[in-house]
Amino acid sequence: MHKNTLQKNTKIANSIMYYIYTHIDVDIDINELSKNLNISKFHMHKVFKNIFGKNIYESIKSIRLQKAASLLLTNKYSTISEVANLCGYSSHSSFIKAFRNKFESSPKEWRNGAYKKYSNSILQDSNISTETSIDFSNIIATIVDMPEMKSYYIRNNSYINNVKETWQKLYTLILNNKVKKYQMIALLHENPTITDLNNYQYIACIKTDEKEDILTQRLPKFKISNGVYAKFDLQGKGEDILRFIQWVYHDWLVNSEYETTTKPSYIIYHKNNYLNNENLFDISYYISIKF
Template sequence: MKRVTFEKRAKISNDVMNYIYKYIDTNINIDELCLELKISKFHLHRIFKEEFGKNIYESIKSIRLEKAANLLITNRYSTITDIAKMTGYSSQTSFLRSFKQRFLMTPKEWKNGGYKEYSNKIVEKISTNSQAIDFSNIEPSIVKMPEIKGYYIRHKGYDKSIKKTWQKLQTWIYTNDIKEYKQMALHHDNPIITPLEDCQYIAIVVLEDKEKASLDFLLPSLIIPKGVYAKFSLSGKYGDVIKLIQWVYHTWLIESGYETTPNPSYTIYHKNHFLSDDGEFILDYYLPIRYV
């Protein structure tokens, strides 16, 4: 496959995935997407399937259910019907059936605590530190964040193989002589709900040099939405981040009086454990919130 063809296919696939996440709360129309991307439906489905290993409709269904599972935990003032609508379901019956098929329990059972055992099993798989971490002394700050444009590589799976993706981005940084930048990760999927092998982890470089930012790079770009976020600062090692995310969703958010939104959470690294020699990190984790 020619390089230009490979890059075009990768861009189409990433554009489709970004579109799905952006409009997951709506009735996503593939015909409109084809018009926007100027590609036939046949080729769109084929390219997406080859890139991600499943068809577009399977991906939409999976993302809807994972978003719903997350909102059922955190948005205690929203009804199950509200959650279904927020994640693009027009029929509550269809939502109930799909949810039970995916999580082996009803939305009500999940909301009433069934999620805890489910997520504990996922966290145990990735954490090398079996000891519990006390996050109760972390006091988040509430911040208003602007839109952020970044160049990215999408990585499937939430595990140590993410290091290879960051090494590619680091090579890209050196090759393009980029001096001023931030390293970020966009968490489209909640790794305490989504099977780790299916998580979409987006490794991002944000250019802070205005001259460099105006150049046309081969890597795809995305816009992280502006909004109000709870910012949690943490230092640690591999496996600690997922424990923080679990605490944020399962404890802090429920007790705080805030609710989260369908927008993704993200991380800004001050020290990236996937690239640091000692395997340790310093980061800020941003959770989108609203007050009901």
């Protein structure tokens, strides 16, 4: 495939995926989406399948269920039907069936503790230990009102493979274009500790006001949502980030009075473990909350 064609198709596929994530709580109209992108439905489905390896409907279903799995834990004052509706399901029975097929438990069983076994199996299947020397319970959240942030990004179709190479590409672009003021941000649409990490949508972003013309030529862009977030500061090594996110979702949120929303969480890197030989990180982690 010609380089320009590949870049064009990647942009189309990313636009489709972005649309899905930002409209996951409503009925997604494929006809409307194809009109917005000014391409045929056939071409839209073909491009998406070539870039992501699965069809649009499979992706919509998977994303809806991932959102539901997190909201069932964090939105404990919402009924199962209310959670299903938040994730675009109009039928209670179809939601129950789809959820059981995906997570091997009913939504009620999931809420009552089945999520712990499932989450640990995700990490262990990826050779990630659930043990850590860090006592996360001592970490205090700060509640912050975050602005909308414009970012340029590369989407990586795995949390396990090629993440380091993805960050190296972004960093090379920063150095080549002598960008001085920037932030590196990882956008996490789903809770990675209940998602197949080999098929996870990991999005590496640059936030900057510099060199916009150069960055726009090479990278697609989107806006990270504004709103109220719980902010956690953490330093550590490599895999501690996933263990920490597991604690935030499955301990801190479950035991707090807060609920989360369908907005993605994100990591702002002060030190990026993928870009140093010591595998050390210094991050601020943000998760969308409501009370």
